[in-house]
Amino acid sequence: MVRLRVTVNGVAHADEVEPRTLLVHYLRETLGLTGAHVGCETSICGACTVLIDGQAVKSCTQLAVQADSAEITTIEGLATGDSLHALQQSFWDDHGLQCGFCTPGMILAAHDLLSRNSDPNDLEIRHALDGNLCRCTGYQNIVKAVRSAAATIRNTDGSP
Amino acid sequence: MTAPTAPKFIGSPVRRKEDPRLITGKATYTDDVVLPNMAHVALVRSPEAHARIVSIDSTVAMEMPGVVAVYTGTDLQDALAPLPCVHSIENLKEPAHPAVAPEIVRYAGDGVAVVVADTAAAAEDAARQVHVEYERLPVVVDVVEATTADSDLVHTDMGTNIAFTSVTDVGDVDSAFEKADVVIKQRLVNQRQIPMAMEPRAVVADYDAGYDKLTIWSSTQVPHFVRLLIAAVCGHPENRVRVIAPEVGGGFGSKLNFYAEEAIVAYVSKALCRPAKWNGRRTEDILATIHGRDQICDLEIAADNSGNLLGVRADLYQDLGAYHQLLTPVIPGLTVGMLPGCYVLKNLHVTLHGVFTNKTPTDAYRGAGRPEATFIIERAMDLIARATDMDPVDVRRLNFPASDEFPFTTVTGMEYDSGNYQATLDSLLEKVDYDSLRSDQERRRKADELVGVGLSTYVEVCGMGPSAAMTAGGWEACELEVRRTGGVIVKTGISPHGQGEETTFAQIVADGLGMTPDDVEVLHGDTDITEQGIGTFGSRGQAVGGAALSLCVQTIREKARRIAGHLLEASETDIVFEEGKLFPKGVPAKALEFQEIVDAAYVANALPPEIEPGLSATHFFDPPNFTFPFGAHLAVVAIDKETGKVNIERYVAVDDCGRIINPMIVAGQLHGGIAQGIAQALYEEAIYDDNGQLSTGSLMDYAVPKAAWIPTFELGHTETLTPVNPLGAKGVGEAGTIASSAAVINAVVDALSPFGVAHLDMPASPQNVWRAIKGGL
Numbered sequence: 001m002v003r004l005r006v007t008v009n010g011v012a013h014a015d016e017v018e019p020r021t022l023l024v025h026y027l028r029e030t031l032g033l034t035g036a037h038v039g040c041e042t043s044i045c046g047a048c049t050v051l052i053d054g055q056a057v058k059s060c061t062q063l064a065v066q067a068d069s070a071e072i073t074t075i076e077g078l079a080t081g082d083s084l085h086a087l088q089q090s091f092w093d094d095h096g097l098q099c100g101f102c103t104p105g106m107i108l109a110a111h112d113l114l115s116r117n118s119d120p121n122d123l124e125i126r127h128a129l130d131g132n133l134c135r136c137t138g139y140q141n142i143v144k145a146v147r148s149a150a151a152t153i154r155n156t157d158g159s160p
Numbered sequence: 161m162t163a164p165t166a167p168k169f170i171g172s173p174v175r176r177k178e179d180p181r182l183i184t185g186k187a188t189y190t191d192d193v194v195l196p197n198m199a200h201v202a203l204v205r206s207p208e209a210h211a212r213i214v215s216i217d218s219t220v221a222m223e224m225p226g227v228v229a230v231y232t233g234t235d236l237q238d239a240l241a242p243l244p245c246v247h248s249i250e251n252l253k254e255p256a257h258p259a260v261a262p263e264i265v266r267y268a269g270d271g272v273a274v275v276v277a278d279t280a281a282a283a284e285d286a287a288r289q290v291h292v293e294y295e296r297l298p299v300v301v302d303v304v305e306a307t308t309a310d311s312d313l314v315h316t317d318m319g320t321n322i323a324f325t326s327v328t329d330v331g332d333v334d335s336a337f338e339k340a341d342v343v344i345k346q347r348l349v350n351q352r353q354i355p356m357a358m359e360p361r362a363v364v365a366d367y368d369a370g371y372d373k374l375t376i377w378s379s380t381q382v383p384h385f386v387r388l389l390i391a392a393v394c395g396h397p398e399n400r401v402r403v404i405a406p407e408v409g410g411g412f413g414s415k416l417n418f419y420a421e422e423a424i425v426a427y428v429s430k431a432l433c434r435p436a437k438w439n440g441r442r443t444e445d446i447l448a449t450i451h452g453r454d455q456i457c458d459l460e461i462a463a464d465n466s467g468n469l470l471g472v473r474a475d476l477y478q479d480l481g482a483y484h485q486l487l488t489p490v491i492p493g494l495t496v497g498m499l500p501g502c503y504v505l506k507n508l509h510v511t512l513h514g515v516f517t518n519k520t521p522t523d524a525y526r527g528a529g530r531p532e533a534t535f536i537i538e539r540a541m542d543l544i545a546r547a548t549d550m551d552p553v554d555v556r557r558l559n560f561p562a563s564d565e566f567p568f569t570t571v572t573g574m575e576y577d578s579g580n581y582q583a584t585l586d587s588l589l590e591k592v593d594y595d596s597l598r599s600d601q602e603r604r605r606k607a608d609e610l611v612g613v614g615l616s617t618y619v620e621v622c623g624m625g626p627s628a629a630m631t632a633g634g635w636e637a638c639e640l641e642v643r644r645t646g647g648v649i650v651k652t653g654i655s656p657h658g659q660g661e662e663t664t665f666a667q668i669v670a671d672g673l674g675m676t677p678d679d680v681e682v683l684h685g686d687t688d689i690t691e692q693g694i695g696t697f698g699s700r701g702q703a704v705g706g707a708a709l710s711l712c713v714q715t716i717r718e719k720a721r722r723i724a725g726h727l728l729e730a731s732e733t734d735i736v737f738e739e740g741k742l743f744p745k746g747v748p749a750k751a752l753e754f755q756e757i758v759d760a761a762y763v764a765n766a767l768p769p770e771i772e773p774g775l776s777a778t779h780f781f782d783p784p785n786f787t788f789p790f791g792a793h794l795a796v797v798a799i800d801k802e803t804g805k806v807n808i809e810r811y812v813a814v815d816d817c818g819r820i821i822n823p824m825i826v827a828g829q830l831h832g833g834i835a836q837g838i839a840q841a842l843y844e845e846a847i848y849d850d851n852g853q854l855s856t857g858s859l860m861d862y863a864v865p866k867a868a869w870i871p872t873f874e875l876g877h878t879e880t881l882t883p884v885n886p887l888g889a890k891g892v893g894e895a896g897t898i899a900s901s902a903a904v905i906n907a908v909v910d911a912l913s914p915f916g917v918a919h920l921d922m923p924a925s926p927q928n929v930w931r932a933i934k935g936g937l
Contacts, residue, residue, distance in 0.1 A: 018281075034192040035185020037409070039358050040442035044859035047358060075185035088183040092175055095824045098832065099658030100182030101358040101409030107183065126867035133859070135358050135410050136658050138835030138896075139867040141828060 002065050008033065009077025017064050023057075024048045026064035027074060035075035035104045039133070046132030049105035050074050056112035058131070075104035078111070086152040086160070087111060087145070096145035098136035106132045110146045114160040119150055169667035173824035174677055176663045187407040190362035190379045195435035198364075199228055201425055202283035203438070204273035204290045205447065206265035209301075209518040209852020210314070211294035213263055216273055221289040226282035228432065230290060231274040233262030239431075240423050241393045245484035248631045249493075252514075253323045255315040257483040259393070259420035265294070266314055266482035267518050268853055269447025271420055276428055276436065299518045299852040303456060303479040306515050314482055314516040323480055323489060323514040328496050330571045331507030333462075336471030340462035342547045348539055349921040350532045352454035352479065352846035353839075354856070355525045356864050359409020360445035363421050364437045365429035374430065375402045378422055381411040381655055382695030385486075385632070387687045389418040394426050405685035408657030412836070413524035414449050415657070416697040417486045421448070443858050451846055452525020454479035455492060455532050462507075463544045467555040471507035472499065474536065478514050481521035487528075488521050489514045490631070494529025494621065500570045501537035502581045502619040502790055503559035508571045518852040524697065526836055527620070527897045534618045538902035539919065542614075542909065546918060552906070553594065556617050557585065574621060576788040577882045577890075580816070584878050585617055588792040588814040591876050597796065605914065610799035610933075612911025615792065616903035622891035623703030623787035623884065635782040636704040637692040640669065640712035642775040644762050646755045648673065650682045650712075653693015654705035659829065659893060661701050664821040665709055668887070672713035673720075674740025674754060692780070699789070699891030702821060707885035708781035714886070715777035720757045726768055727752060727760060787882045787890035791815035793834070793899040795907040804930030806842055806908055813899065814876040818890030826892050827875055833896020835870045840897075841904035843869065845923050863923075 001016040008031060015030055027033045027050065036059050039047030048060040051073040078085040087107045090096065097103040106129065113120060113128035120128065125146045126139065134142060153160050181187045218230040242256040260271045273290050277283035298312035305311055306321040314321055337343060357379075364377040374396050380386050383403040391398035408415065421438050428436040440448065455478050462471040478492035496510050541559070545552040561568045563580040570576065597613055604611045625634040637653040650665050661684070666677035683689050696705075717737055724742035725732035734745045743751035757775070760766055764773035796810040813830060820826050843863040847855045856862040881888030901922060908924045909917055917932050 020281075028192075029194075033185065034188070037189070037359070038191070038439075039360065040859045042442070042858050042860045045358060045442070075183075079184060084183070091183050092179045095173075095176065095828045097179060097182055098660070098828060099358065099408065099410040100178075100187055101189065101407075103182055104185050122872070123868070129867045133358065133864050133866065135356060135412070135836075135864065136832045137828060138831035138833075138873065139870050140831045140872055143867065143872075 004064055004068055006067055006070055006072055008072045009074060019065060021064045022060055023062045023064045023067050024059035027059060033074045033076050037101055037104065039101065044133065046105040046109060047102050049108045049132065051108055051111060054115060056109045075107060078107065087149040090145040090149035090152065094141050094145040094148060096137065096142045102132060102134045106134060106142060110149070111160050114150055114153060118154055118158065122147065167671045169670045169677055170821050172822065174663055174667055174822055176660050177666060177677060178660065178662045189359055189407045189409055190364060190377045191439045193364045193377050193406065195364065195366055198435040198437055199276050199278060199428065199432060200280040200283040201428055201436050201438040202275045202287040203271045204275065204287045204292065205444065206268060206270045206272050208265055208294050208296060209268045209299045210297040211265050212297060213261065213265065213272060214293040214295050217291040218273065221275060221286040224282065224286045224289060226278040227275065227286045228278065229276040233258055233260035233272060236260050236427065237262045239427055243418060243420060244389055244392060244486065245488060246486055246632045247490050249324050249326065249489055251324065252489055253318050254484060255318060259423045267520050269520060274424055274428065276432065280439065301517055301848055301850060301852055303477045303515050303517055306517055307513055314518055321516045323516055326512045328508060328510040328572065333471045333473055333507045333509040336507035337462045340470050341465040342463045342544065344461045344543045344547055346459050346543060346919050348457045348459055348536055350453040350455040350535060351922055353452040353525055353844055354446055354846050354862055355412045355414035355449065355452055357410030357412055357414055360440040360442055361415065361419065361421065361449055362439040363425040364435065365425040366435040367429040367433060369433050371400065373400045373402065374426055375404065376422065376426055377404045377406055379408050379415055380405045381408065381415040381657060381697055383655055383685055383687050384653060384693045385695060386418060386422055390422060390426050393423045402688045405655050411657045412526040413452065413528055413697060416524050416695065417450060446857050447520055447854060450485050450523035451481065451520050452522060453532060454522050455495065457536050459536060459540065461540045461543060463548065465548055467544055467548045467550045467558050469503055469505055469544065469559050472505060472540070474499065474510045476510060476512045478512065479517050479519065479522060480514050481517060481519045483521050485521040485523045488523045491522070491524055491529045495532040497572045497574055498530050498533035498621055499537060500572060501534060502617055503537065504561050505571050519848055526833065527894045530620045530894065530898045531837065531901055534616060534898050535902045538616045538618065538906060542906045543918065552615050553589065556615065557582065575785055576619060577785055577884050578880050579619065579788060579790050580878065580880055581617060581790060584790060584814045584816055585792040587876055587878060588794055588812060591814065591874070592794055592812050610801055610911045612797045612907040612909065614795045614903045614905065614907025614910055616899045616906065617792045618899040619788050619790040620895060620898045621786045622699035622789055622894065623783060624698030624700045625786045626784055627782050633694060634704070635780045636694055636700065636708045637690065637780050638705065638708035638712050639690065639778045640709065640716055640776060642716060642758055644758065646679070646758050648675070648680045650680060650709060651690040652682060652684050652705050652709065653690050654696045654701045655685045655693070656696050656701060659696060659701050660822065660825045661705065664702065664825060665706065667821055668706060668709055669713055672717060699893040701893070702887060702889040703787050703885055703891045704781060704783055706821070706887050706889055707783065708779050710886045711779035711781055712777040715779065716775060719775060720754065722771055723757050723760050724752055726771065781885070783884050785884045787818065787884050789815065789817045789890040789892065789895050791895060791899060793903040795903040797904065797907040797911055799908070799911045799929060801933065804926035804933060806924050806929060808838065808871040808904065810874065811871045812874045814878065815895055816878045816880050817892035817895060818880065818882045819888035820877065820879060821889065829892045830875055830896045831873055833894060834873055834900040835865065837897040837900030838870060838904055839865050840922055841901040842923050842925065
């Protein structure tokens with residue numbers, strides 16, 4: 001067993017984990033944060049995407065111990081109290097989800113994009129979401145949601 | 161009967177009630193269910209496509225830490241009945257389909273042993289240490305070869321690979337072909353697809369010995385079927401089985417089934433008296449969840465020089481895979497039924513061959529038999545246009561039934577409920593400015609560009625369906641209960657997994673009872689809550705489930721008016737119920753609030769004896785017919801001559817799904833559906849090698865489209881109500897998929913026509929297109 005210290009959604013955790021434990025399993029099973037989903041074992045689907053120090057990372061292909069001393073944000077930590085994050089709000093407003101399984105990863109991957117590009121065009125959004133599959137929406141409303149969240153963020157404090 | 165007031169919520173883009181939990185990570189999918197002392201199940205699956213199990217040695221596995229039990233097919237064959245298939249096909253050959261293979265494995269992925277351990281990791285580790293010795297048997301891969309007399313056999317004792325042959329022969333096909341000016345022969349292949357819901361299947365079972373009760377959580381579209389079949393397969397009384405479909409991460413037909421793992425996990429929980437979970441890994445899910453399509457059509461078309469469709473002959477070969485799953489042999493019947501498409505066809509001869517191969521079973525995948533039919537008849541229309549040198553629009557228009565010919569009975573016996581095919585096509589052509597599209601194409605062709613325009617005018621059979629035409633019944637059930645403080649509970653037997661009925665059903669109630677959707681909670685996916693139901697598939701959520709709800713709303717309205725009549729000392733027939741108020745006709749000043757009726761219904765001390773206390777309703781709705789949504793789709797593609805890559809420049813669709821409850825959700829269903837049809841047209845193909853190994857067995861190898869591979873869609877609608885149900889809704893879940901593959905391929909073939917290409921099979925991958933450009937290299 002290996003000692004792991006991480007901050008997840010602003011809360012510090014110290015746990016003993018098996019060295020082979022994947023980050024997604026640590027988040028889901030040890031911390032009970034089941035918003036990150038396991039959709040494949042090949043880093044293709046992106047349903048497990050979380051933010052590590054602000055960057056979108058696929059938590060199914062990273063060991064938990066690799067995240068030692070990192071700041072992790074999962075979908076559960078994105079809203080501020082009852083106030084939804086602009087991306088959550090726009091996915092809701094623009095019907096950017098149907099079954100919802102890909103949604104946490106999709107929102108966090110979009111978060112990563114908006115932290116690098118505050119005003120992406122449709123093609124840039126589509127390419128930035130290359131690592132996240134959605135089988136329900138045909139992507140159209142996801143693209144729309146990301147675009148409208150970007151506008152909301154630009155019109156407020158400017159940081160996603 | 162007083163009609164509800166003008167709809168306020170029906171027809172509005174109400175934001176979804178289900179979304180807050182989904183966008184915040186608070187939703188519970190099956191794999192999120194964690195129970196105390198839960199055991200974990202892993203399956204040992206066959207790496208061979210066809211083999212005899214010589215021996216299974218689980219000694220090492222059993223000694224590994226945390227391992228609780230290992231069961232083989234032999235251990236389970238008495239405890240678990242074979243997996244069922246629901247059909248009414250005469251003389252169907254039905255080989256037993258054991259949950260775990262006791263002796264012979266028949267496809268790569270077939271289960272051979274079940275390992276149970278304290279943790280998922282321990283179960284998986286131990287599964288790798290179960291040593292199975294196989295003796296290889298000949299593998300059957302090619303569906304047409306499999307029908308020959310000297311073919312190797314999937315089920316040796318059957319003596320053939322042909323599970324059934326059915327012939328449909330209507331009209332006089334031979335004379336139609338004799339009279340024809342134009343006869344076209346073409347083989348059309350609908351390649352095998354992997355449904356790939358983003359949530360892999362998972363099952364949790366919890367046996368409560370005190371109540372002798374089995375509770376199953378399953379990622380399913382049909383919890384009530386699962387309840388019935390757990391009872392049948394595991395031998396547990398149905399009234400002590402509860403099935404919960406919690407949040408379900410997509411289905412597309414693949415979760416309209418009863419799977420081995422549902423029976424296995426139930427068995428494990430009961431045998432060990434502890435909860436148990438199986439969670440499919442993606443590669444495992446791809447092998448052990450049904451596939452779709454996989455049909456070859458040898459087509460012959462007869463037409464005259466004016467473009468009239470005179471007759472069709474078709475030999476259909478359906479690859480069933482190794483076993484019948486729940487509906488496997490039924491699906492290609494829908495292809496036959498819908499082969500006429502939206503055209504007047506009088507002479508048809510189809511021979512359908514259902515054939516076993518050593519592959520994962522096929523079954524319902526979004527559209528289920530109808531995308532195949534659309535592909536065949538829409539390609540046929542373009543082939544006729546090519547042979548007669550007509551515009552594909554004109555050929556289609558010529559063969560449509562007129563809008564006053566509905567209900568229109570087809571040569572296959574379908575009664576198309578309502579339709580106006582000219583109107584959707586006209587609307588589409590206007591939307592795209594068809595003439596300028598064609599002149600633009602001409603101009604670009606002269607500039608040496610490969611540009612194509614493709615049409616698909618489709619009709620689909622939905623709203624499944626009248627029980628008279630469905631082997632296991634086609635009704636839907638609903639309960640509506642007004643709570644004491646006025647909030648409403650809807651319990652529906654449909655089991656949505658992304659379609660948004662928590663919202664659309666709340667819209668229906670809100671309009672009917674004069675409330676807002678926020679006042680309505682829609683419960684589904686738990687057989688102890690909604691006691692009867694059939695589920696979500698076949699575009700039936702609104703057309704059958706919503707219709708059952710409409711009947712409940714009507715019953716509540718009628719009872720409220722009776723109570724109001726009593727309280728106001730007026731005849732109930734004079735009571736108007738509008739916007740949540742009830743008053744005698746013309747006397748709105750005397751209005752009672754709906755809440756006052758609710759109070760009277762539950763306090764009940766002022767009710768006359770002939771009015772029962774309470775305010776709730778239950779209805780089963782059984783539609784008298786299917787519904788037949790229709791539409792016209794158009795794709796514009798450009799092809800890179802050097803690479804063969806197809807780029808969809810425009811995709812425009814005008815659809816008619818009857819009454820639209822929520823236009824935002826309807827658009828979402830169409831977007832996703834069209835994308836799945838485009839995926840089949842351009843990207844996705846499940847490929848088996850000669851040894852029966854799935855070469856495309858992971859998301860690394862199977863090309864589910866990414867965001868950048870899918871165009872932006874332009875949508876339009878016409879709204880032709882169906883008389884089949886009180887809502888007038890026809891269904892929209894499958895429309896996009898049924899229409900779009902044909903539109904895209906017709907556009908690709910149109911783009912390649914300067915090279916003399918008359919047909920191209922799917923997927924139109926760069927490689928396949930490049931080969932066509934190079935003359936079939």
